[in-house]
Amino acid sequence: MxxxxxxxxxxxxxxxxxxxxxxxxxxxxxxxxxxxxxxxxxxxxxxxxxxxxxxxxxxxxxxxxxxxxxxxxxxxxxxxxxxxxxxxxxxxxxxxxxxxxxxxxxxxxxxxxxxxxxxxxxxxxxxxxxxxxxxxxxxxxxxxxxxxxxxxxxxxxxxxxxxxxxxxxxxFNIRRWILKEYNTQFVWLVGITLILLIYYPQVTSNDNDFRNLLIIVFLTALTAVYLFVRYLKKSGRMVD
Missing domain, CATH: 1.20.120 (Four Helix Bundle (Hemerythrin (Met), subunit A))
Structure with a gap:
């Protein structure tokens, strides 16, 4: 083993x-x-x-x-x-x-x-x-x-x-949590978003156009936050 x-x-x-x-x-x-x-x-x-x-x-x-x-x-x-x-x-x-x-x-x-x-x-x-x-x-x-x-x-x-x-x-070191977890958080939240909006059309009242809009909005927002935190980490502007 x-x-x-x-x-x-x-x-x-x-x-x-x-x-x-x-x-x-x-x-x-x-x-x-x-x-x-x-x-x-x-x-x-x-x-x-x-x-x-x-x-x-x-x-x-x-x-x-x-x-x-x-x-x-x-x-x-x-x-x-x-x-x-x-x-x-x-x-x-x-x-x-x-x-x-x-x-x-x-x-x-x-x-x-x-x-x-x-x-x-x-x-x-x-x-x-x-x-x-x-x-x-x-x-x-x-x-x-x-x-x-x-x-x-x-x-x-x-x-x-x-x-x-x-x-x-x-x-509790919140900066360390953000810097060490932002990758995991990003993948996790993207997965949850896609599962909810793709697998459960009931969430958006079976409105495909609205569902697709929500997918774009949420994924764009999550990606923007991810890139911002990554920039702060790589640039040294945020340290734990």
């Missing part, structure tokens, strides 16, 4: 691109009009948005409180120090938990059996392998410190006990 995890660690960013594109592969529906009535579409929209937004909130809180270098080094697992502050004090892999919830949520939002029942289990297997590879590296580098951390903190399940104390003892 460690070797499998090291392999997928190199290509995990490509994996996300594939998964977002897979949201638009034709698939049988989880929620159907035959089973849930004429308002069936409210189920995937409401449930999907709740789950995917929860995932993004977990990612945001994690990065804003205590950032961990996620890119590795030379496409290999790497860490300069053992980060145990912030949300990492309540879960060993809160960023991955956030990613899982974000993807599961958009899969439900897309109402896709293919995505939720086939691609998500595959994604979970790959993530488990990546985490085992990371833990193998951390255990070798940090020894008993990491072992004690593992004994105290869950790998996947977030323990919310003491979370108020964590928040009160740290400052």
């Amino acid at each position: 460690v070797s499998i995890g090291n392999f997928f660690f190199k290509y995990r960013n490509v994996l996300f691109i594939f998964l977002y594109l897979a949201l638009f592969i034709p698939s049988p529906h989880i929620f159907t009009e035959a089973k849930f009535g004429s308002d069936y579409y409210l189920w995937p929209i409401s449930l999907g948005l709740i789950i995917t937004v929860s995932g993004q909130l977990i990612r945001g809180l994690t990065i804003g409180l205590a950032y961990i270098v996620r890119g590795g080094q030379n496409k290999k697992v790497y860490a300069e120090k053992l980060v145990t502050e912030g949300i990492f004090n309540h879960c060993r892999n809160p960023l991955y938990v956030g990613n899982i919830l974000m993807l599961l949520g958009v899969g439900i939002l897309a109402n896709s059996v293919l995505f939720v029942c086939i691609l998500m289990p595959l994604f979970l297997f790959i993530y488990q392998a990546i985490v085992l590879a990371e833990e193998h590296f951390l255990r070798n580098k940090f020894g008993t410190d990491f072992v004690r951390y593992c004994e105290r903190v869950n790998r996947w399940w977030i323990n919310w006990s003491g979370i108020r104390r964590t928040f009160s003892g740290m400052r």
